[in-house]
Amino acid sequence: RKEVEQDPGPFNVPEGATVAFNCTYSNSASQSFFWYRQDCRKEPKLLMSVYSSGNEDGRFTAQLNRASQYISLLIRDSKLSDSATYLCVVNSQGQLTFGSGTQLTVLP
Amino acid sequence: EAQVTQNPRYLITVTGKKLTVTCSQNMNHEYMSWYRQDPGLGLRQIYYSMNVEVTDKGDVPEGYKVSRKEKRNFPLILESPSPNQTSLYFCASQSGWGRYEQYFGPGTRLTVT
Numbered sequence: 001r002k003e004v005e006q007d008p009g010p011f012n013v014p015e016g017a018t019v020a021f022n023c024t025y026s027n028s029a030s031q032s033f034f035w036y037r038q039d040c041r042k043e044p045k046l047l048m049s050v051y052s053s054g055n056e057d058g059r060f061t062a063q064l065n066r067a068s069q070y071i072s073l074l075i076r077d078s079k080l081s082d083s084a085t086y087l088c089v090v091n092s093q094g095q096l097t098f099g100s101g102t103q104l105t106v107l108p
Numbered sequence: 109e110a111q112v113t114q115n116p117r118y119l120i121t122v123t124g125k126k127l128t129v130t131c132s133q134n135m136n137h138e139y140m141s142w143y144r145q146d147p148g149l150g151l152r153q154i155y156y157s158m159n160v161e162v163t164d165k166g167d168v169p170e171g172y173k174v175s176r177k178e179k180r181n182f183p184l185i186l187e188s189p190s191p192n193q194t195s196l197y198f199c200a201s202q203s204g205w206g207r208y209e210q211y212f213g214p215g216t217r218l219t220v221t
Contacts, residue, residue: 004150008148034209041196041215041217042214042215043198043212043213043214043215044151044198044210044212045212046209046210049209087150087151095153096153096210098143098150098151098152099150100148100149100150101150
């Protein structure tokens with residue numbers, strides 16, 4: 001079993017749609033969690049950290065469920081510019097492990 | 109401007125010809141890493157360094173070497189490249205261990221024939 005698993009997609013959604021990604025992790029001692037965004041052939045960039053209570057940044061909401069060992073990312077009112085690959089990242093004892101990413105395409 | 113730079117950005121080479129990919133950061137970060145990214149496998153850590161002269165193996169270190177003689181530089185060395193090292197390579201730095209944001213370089217696309 002992979003340490004961090006994501007549905008690779010692709011997710012193709014119309015502009016304005018709400019889309020949700022899930023990510024599961026295997027190490028119950030994992031301490032912190034992140035979502036990164038990666039545009040085609042570019043470097044990953046931090047989208048948001050994920051806090052235990054859940055957190056929101058504009059159209060983006062991240063949730064953490066420690067009991068079930070998954071994190072989620074919700075994107076509301078999708079824009080064309082949201083098209084990218086979204087990487088789930090888990091920190092266990094200082095080491096970051098990346099999921100293989102979920103590809104999102106927002107269609108006009 | 110805070111950034112991580114890598115050179116070269118693109119490289120095509122032949123099996124066995126030693127090469128070095130340079131990485132430099134201007135943020136005075138202690139922690140630096142090298143990753144490779146392959147389709148379906150995501151980002152896998154090759155080596156990391158927690159400070160000058162302190163380096164350690166990541167998940168896929170075979171065939172690679174690194175050095176950390178200065179805080180800002182963390183070169184990746186392939187002594188004898190092979191075709192299975194064809195990949196997209198990213199250098200990253202962060203100010204602390206674990207909880208902090210990682211800043212990535214623009215990537216180096218390496219092809220070994």
